[in-house]
C-alpha cells in the first residue's frame with residue numbers, strides 16, 4: 567500500500583530543545599508493508615525527494631495517530647521511537663484508505679490484508695506523483711483520468727468545444743493552459759479552484775455568444791489567487807464590471823478581441839501591472855485606469871483616434887455633488903475605506919451598486935454615473951512603459967467621472 571502525499575517530519579526531540587523545524591512539506595511516498603520473514607511485523611517506509619532510500623518506521627512503535635482533520639486531507643502519525651511526527655497532507659480518499667489499512671495493522675485485524683513484503687517496495691519513477699501534464703493530442707488524455715496531483719496542465723490546440731469538468735477536481739492546480747481550443751464557456755464552479763494562479767484561455771470562443779457567463783470570475787476563491795489571466799482572441803465584446811474583484815491579478819491580456827470600452831471599475835485592481843489590449847476597438851479608456859500602477863500597457867491597433875461624439879458637457883452645479891442621497895453618501899464611505907461587504911451582510915442590490923461604482927480622476931469613488939467627460943491624458947506621465955502605434959499622437963482620451971466640483975474644474 568502506497569500513499570502519494572506531502573510529509574513534514576517533526577523531530578520532537580528538536581522541538582523540546584527549541585530547535586524549530588523548517589516547516590516544509592516534502593513530496594513523499596509512504597509505503598506500508600510487512601517484514602519479509604514475519605507475519606506480525608509491519609513497517610512504514612517514508613521516501614521523499616530528498617530521501618530516496620527511505621526511512622523505515624516500525625508500526626509497533628506508533629504511539630498515536632491523529633486523524634481529526636482527515637476530511638481536510640491531513641493526518642499525523644506519532645512514533646515513540648524515533649521521536650518523529652509524520653505530518654501528512656494528501657488527497658482525502660487516498661489518505662482515508664491508507665489510514666484504514668494502518669488501523670487494521672495496529673489492531674491486529676490483518677486477516678484480510680494482503681500487504682507486500684517491504685523488501686519488494688521501492689519507489690519507482692512511475693510512483694512519483696505527476697505534477698505536470700501536457701496534452702497536445704486527444705489520444706494523450708490519461709485513461710484513468712487526470713491525476714489529482716497535477717499542479718500544471720496544458721491542453722492546447724485540440725479544438726475542444728467543452729470545458730472538461732474533471733479539471734474541477736484538480737485542487738492542486740496552479741497553472742491551467744487551455745489556449746487554442748474552441749471553448750465557449752467555463753462553468754461557475756470553476757471559480758472554486760482553490761490554487762489557480764495562471765489561467766491561459768487565449769484563442770477560444772468565450773465571446774461568440776452575446777451574453778458571456780462570467781459567474782466563475784466572481785467566486786472569492788479564484789479572485790483571491792489568480793495572478794495572470796489571458797483571454798486574448800476570444801471575440802469578446804465586453805468585460806464584466808466585477809472583473810476588478812480579481813484583486814491579486816498582475817497580468818491581464820485582452821488582445822485581439824472586439825472590445826469597444828473597458829469597465830470603469832478597472833481602476834480598483836490594485837495589483838495590476840501588465841495590461842495588453844492590442845487589436846481591439848477601443849476609442850477611450852476609463853479614467854480609473856490612471857489609478858493603476860501599471861508598469862506596461864500596450865494599446866496598439868485600436869481606434870483611439872476615432873472622433874467620438876463628446877458627451878454633453880455636464881451642466882452640474884456644485885450642489886449636485888454635495889447633496890447626494892443617503893445611499894450615495896454611505897456608499898462612498900464604504901468604498902473609500904474599503905469596508906468589507908457581501909450579499910450575506912447587505913442586500914444584493916446594494917452589493918451590485920457598490921460593485922459598479924466608478925472612480926474619479928483623483929481615485930475617489932463615484933457612485934453617480936450621470937456626469938462624465940472625455941479628457942485627454944498623457945499616458946507616459948502615468949505608466950512606465952506605454953506601447954501604441956508610433957504614428958499617432960501621444961495622448962489618449964479618457965472617459966472621466968468626477969467626485970466633486972473641484973475635480974471637475976481641475
Ligand SMILES: [Zn+2]
Nearest residue numbers: 926928969973
Ligand atoms: Zn475626485
